[in-house]
Amino acid sequence: MRPERYWQALSGIDMTIQQNRSVITSMDDFSRTWRPLRIFNAYRLFLAALFVFLIHFGFQQAPLASTSEQLFSQASLAYLIFGFAAIVPLWLRWPRYLLQVSAHIGADILIIVVLMHASGGVGSGVGMLLVVSIAIVSTMVTGRQSGFFAAVATLAVLAEQLYSALVGLDHHINYPLAGMLGLALFATAIMAHVLASRATASEALARQRGLDLADMAQLTDYIIEQMEVGVMVVDPDGQVRFINNAAWRLSGEPRLPKHAELEDYSEELSQELQRWKSMKREGRQRFLINTGRRKLLINLVAMDKGQESPTLIFLEEADATSREAQQLKLAALGRLTGSIAHEIRNPLGAISHAGALLAESPVLDAADKRLTQIISEQSKRVNSIVESILQLGKRDKTQPELISLHHWLSHFLRDYYYTRSEARDRILLEPVPEDMQVWFDPIHLNQIISNLCDNALRFSKPLAGQAEVRLRCAWFGGKHGYIDVIDTGPGVAKVHLDQLFEPFFTTDGRGVGLGLYLCRELAEFNLAQLRYIGEEDEGGHFRLLFPAQQIDRNQE
Incomplete structure (x- = not known):
């Protein structure tokens, strides 16, 4: 992967992670604010509907509505209407959150105190509903706000007691019980807020850990997908649960469903896996298979000690491993x-x-x-x-330049003849396209072509009236440029083709065996390729092939 594509991919991953974090954060904010408030309103609707049902059908029991049935009925109905009216602002999330919380708890304090007054005062026990409301609200606001709401509720209870005394309802008055209810409200507010704070901190920590794990999982998936080593996960039934891009490519790029059988990817690999399982999956299995197009180095690893655990399969191209x-x-x-x-x-x-x-x-x-x-x-x-x-040791110190091969080859032969006068009239340069330019280190290019010409002259057979070595420069496939060095010698025997570019291999007793190896190394470091394409008994034919991105045409 090129550096710019690598950084673009990483930027895309970072953007995706940030988007996921923002979505999760917004969802968490909703779950910590508006959702509890909606649940609080649903509780209010249930409680108000219960009171309306009891009072409408006459099922209420003392002390409910013991002092004023009409007041209790009107307060219950007002409570129910407020609950329904609060639904729309909650769904619209307008006005702002704290204002709606204040309206909700204010309505609860007012209506519950009225219900308590209509049921016989603080001794009726209806005032304990304030404890529930204060507890719920304390989980949604700060400590000071929860204390403020508890104080308002306590003052409301005491105000109800004072009003009862003023209107002559002496049997309603119970200041000690009202004080205890006030203390219960403050204690509930403090405990609910502390517990909610701890729960929120734990939830935030868990959420952060979850985000980190999600980010790590996403990054791991990306790394596995971009690995040059193929990775497959196969379940005990032989079904492929995961396969990365490299494994799919090494398997021949089959068009298979997401969870296909391993046998559909490779029969040889499936057979080796079954054989390994029959050996009770002892150790880490490593072997070679031939798929017909390439040799693959396979590693089988059990993901667990059990016989029914999935198997992790690593695939590598054997030739690449050998070259490395x-x-x-x-x-x-x-x-x-x-x-x-x-x-x-x-x-x-x-x-x-x-x-x-x-x-x-x-x-x-x-x-x-x-x-x-x-x-x-x-x-x-x-x-x-x-x-x-x-x-x-100097092959990695390249200084590429834009070279016009039309002019460079002419100058090369002039200098070559100056140092090797015996080569004059033995080398023929075929016409070179004037538009062919290539990025290459000129010193390396000179060394490659000089070495190829030396070898060609050494092994060529003299032909009457003809040059023994031909230099050809042309386009290949319209995109790739190349330079051919062709001689009239016997060519390279088929038994030597695999060793042709290996260091210290030579068929000439006077040679060192490093020339062709050095030429190929220099070519590859300049992003080019040196190939032998000749046939035995038809002369030697070497081709220096330049990649498409190295070519520059004047007309483009």
Whole structure:
């Protein structure tokens, strides 16, 4: 995945998480405010409807309505009407929340005190309904507000007692009981608020943990979906419960329903899973399967110790794994050989210089001069090995430039002929499109084409009146540009194709075996590909293929 696409994906995930958090937060705010107030109103409607039913059909029992049945009936009806009238503002959430809470508890205090007065005063027990109302409201407001409402309710009860004394209802008056009811209201307000605060804090903590877990689950799902390693979860019945994009791709991109059978994805994989289950799922199973198009490295892991637990399956492309392992080995080998190469250069220079001085001696006979010639040739060969090894450590230092291949190849051949005069008239450059430009490190491109030309000239067969090596530059599929190096030699034998680009592999006793490997490494680091497309007995044919994003046409 490109960096910009990666950050776009992460931004999308972050936006989704923020949206989910805002939705959940708004839902939690509703559940902590308006929903309890709606439940409170539903309780009021039930209580008022019960009182209206009892008084209308004459089922009320003392002390209900013992002092004034008409007042009790009117207050109950007013209570019921207020409950129905409060439904619309609650659903509209207007006016604001605190104003509606104050209206609700104010109506409850007023009407319940009137009902208490119509039922014989504080001794009737109707005043205990205030405890319920204060308890409910204390869970929805702050501590000071709950204390204020408890004080208003207490003053209302005491005012009812004072009014009863003024109108001569002495049997209604019970100041000690009214005081105890006031204390009960304050105690209820304090305890309800404390318990509600703790419950709210616990709920907020649980909600935050839930949001964190949801975010982590979403991020984990995204990471699993973007993994290069295929992941599948298979239940005990062989049904695929989860499969990520990589596993779907490695399975051949089948068009199957969401929860298909594992056998529909791969018969070989299903058979191996059944065999592993028959072995009582001992340990972590690792094996290779061949799907016909690619080799897959499979890992089977039991998600639990039980035989009926799901199985976790990891799928990797075997070739990619092998290449990665080889790269790690070569990286370690490169560091080791690089340090050795530096140590070899000084004594090698001394040997070469001593051989050159010895060859100038006039007292040497022909046999001794032949020996000095061997020393010189082999010193040059060792030096070429050292230079190639040192180049391996510099392959990642690229400085790409926009190169016009039409002009670059002409200049390349001019410089190539200057250092290798024997190659003149042996290489033919076919016409190059003038519009072909490519982003590439010019030093790396020179090294790749020089090496390919050297190999082509070494293995070519002279043809009368014809060039032995051809350089061709053209478009492939309208999007990809390429450079071909074609010789008239015997080509590469089929038995050697798999080893052609491996380090230190050569069929020439004079070669080092690092040239083609180094060329492929340089090509890949410039986002290009070096391929061999020739046939045996038809000449060697190497192609340096540039990716589409590396090509730039003047007419576009």
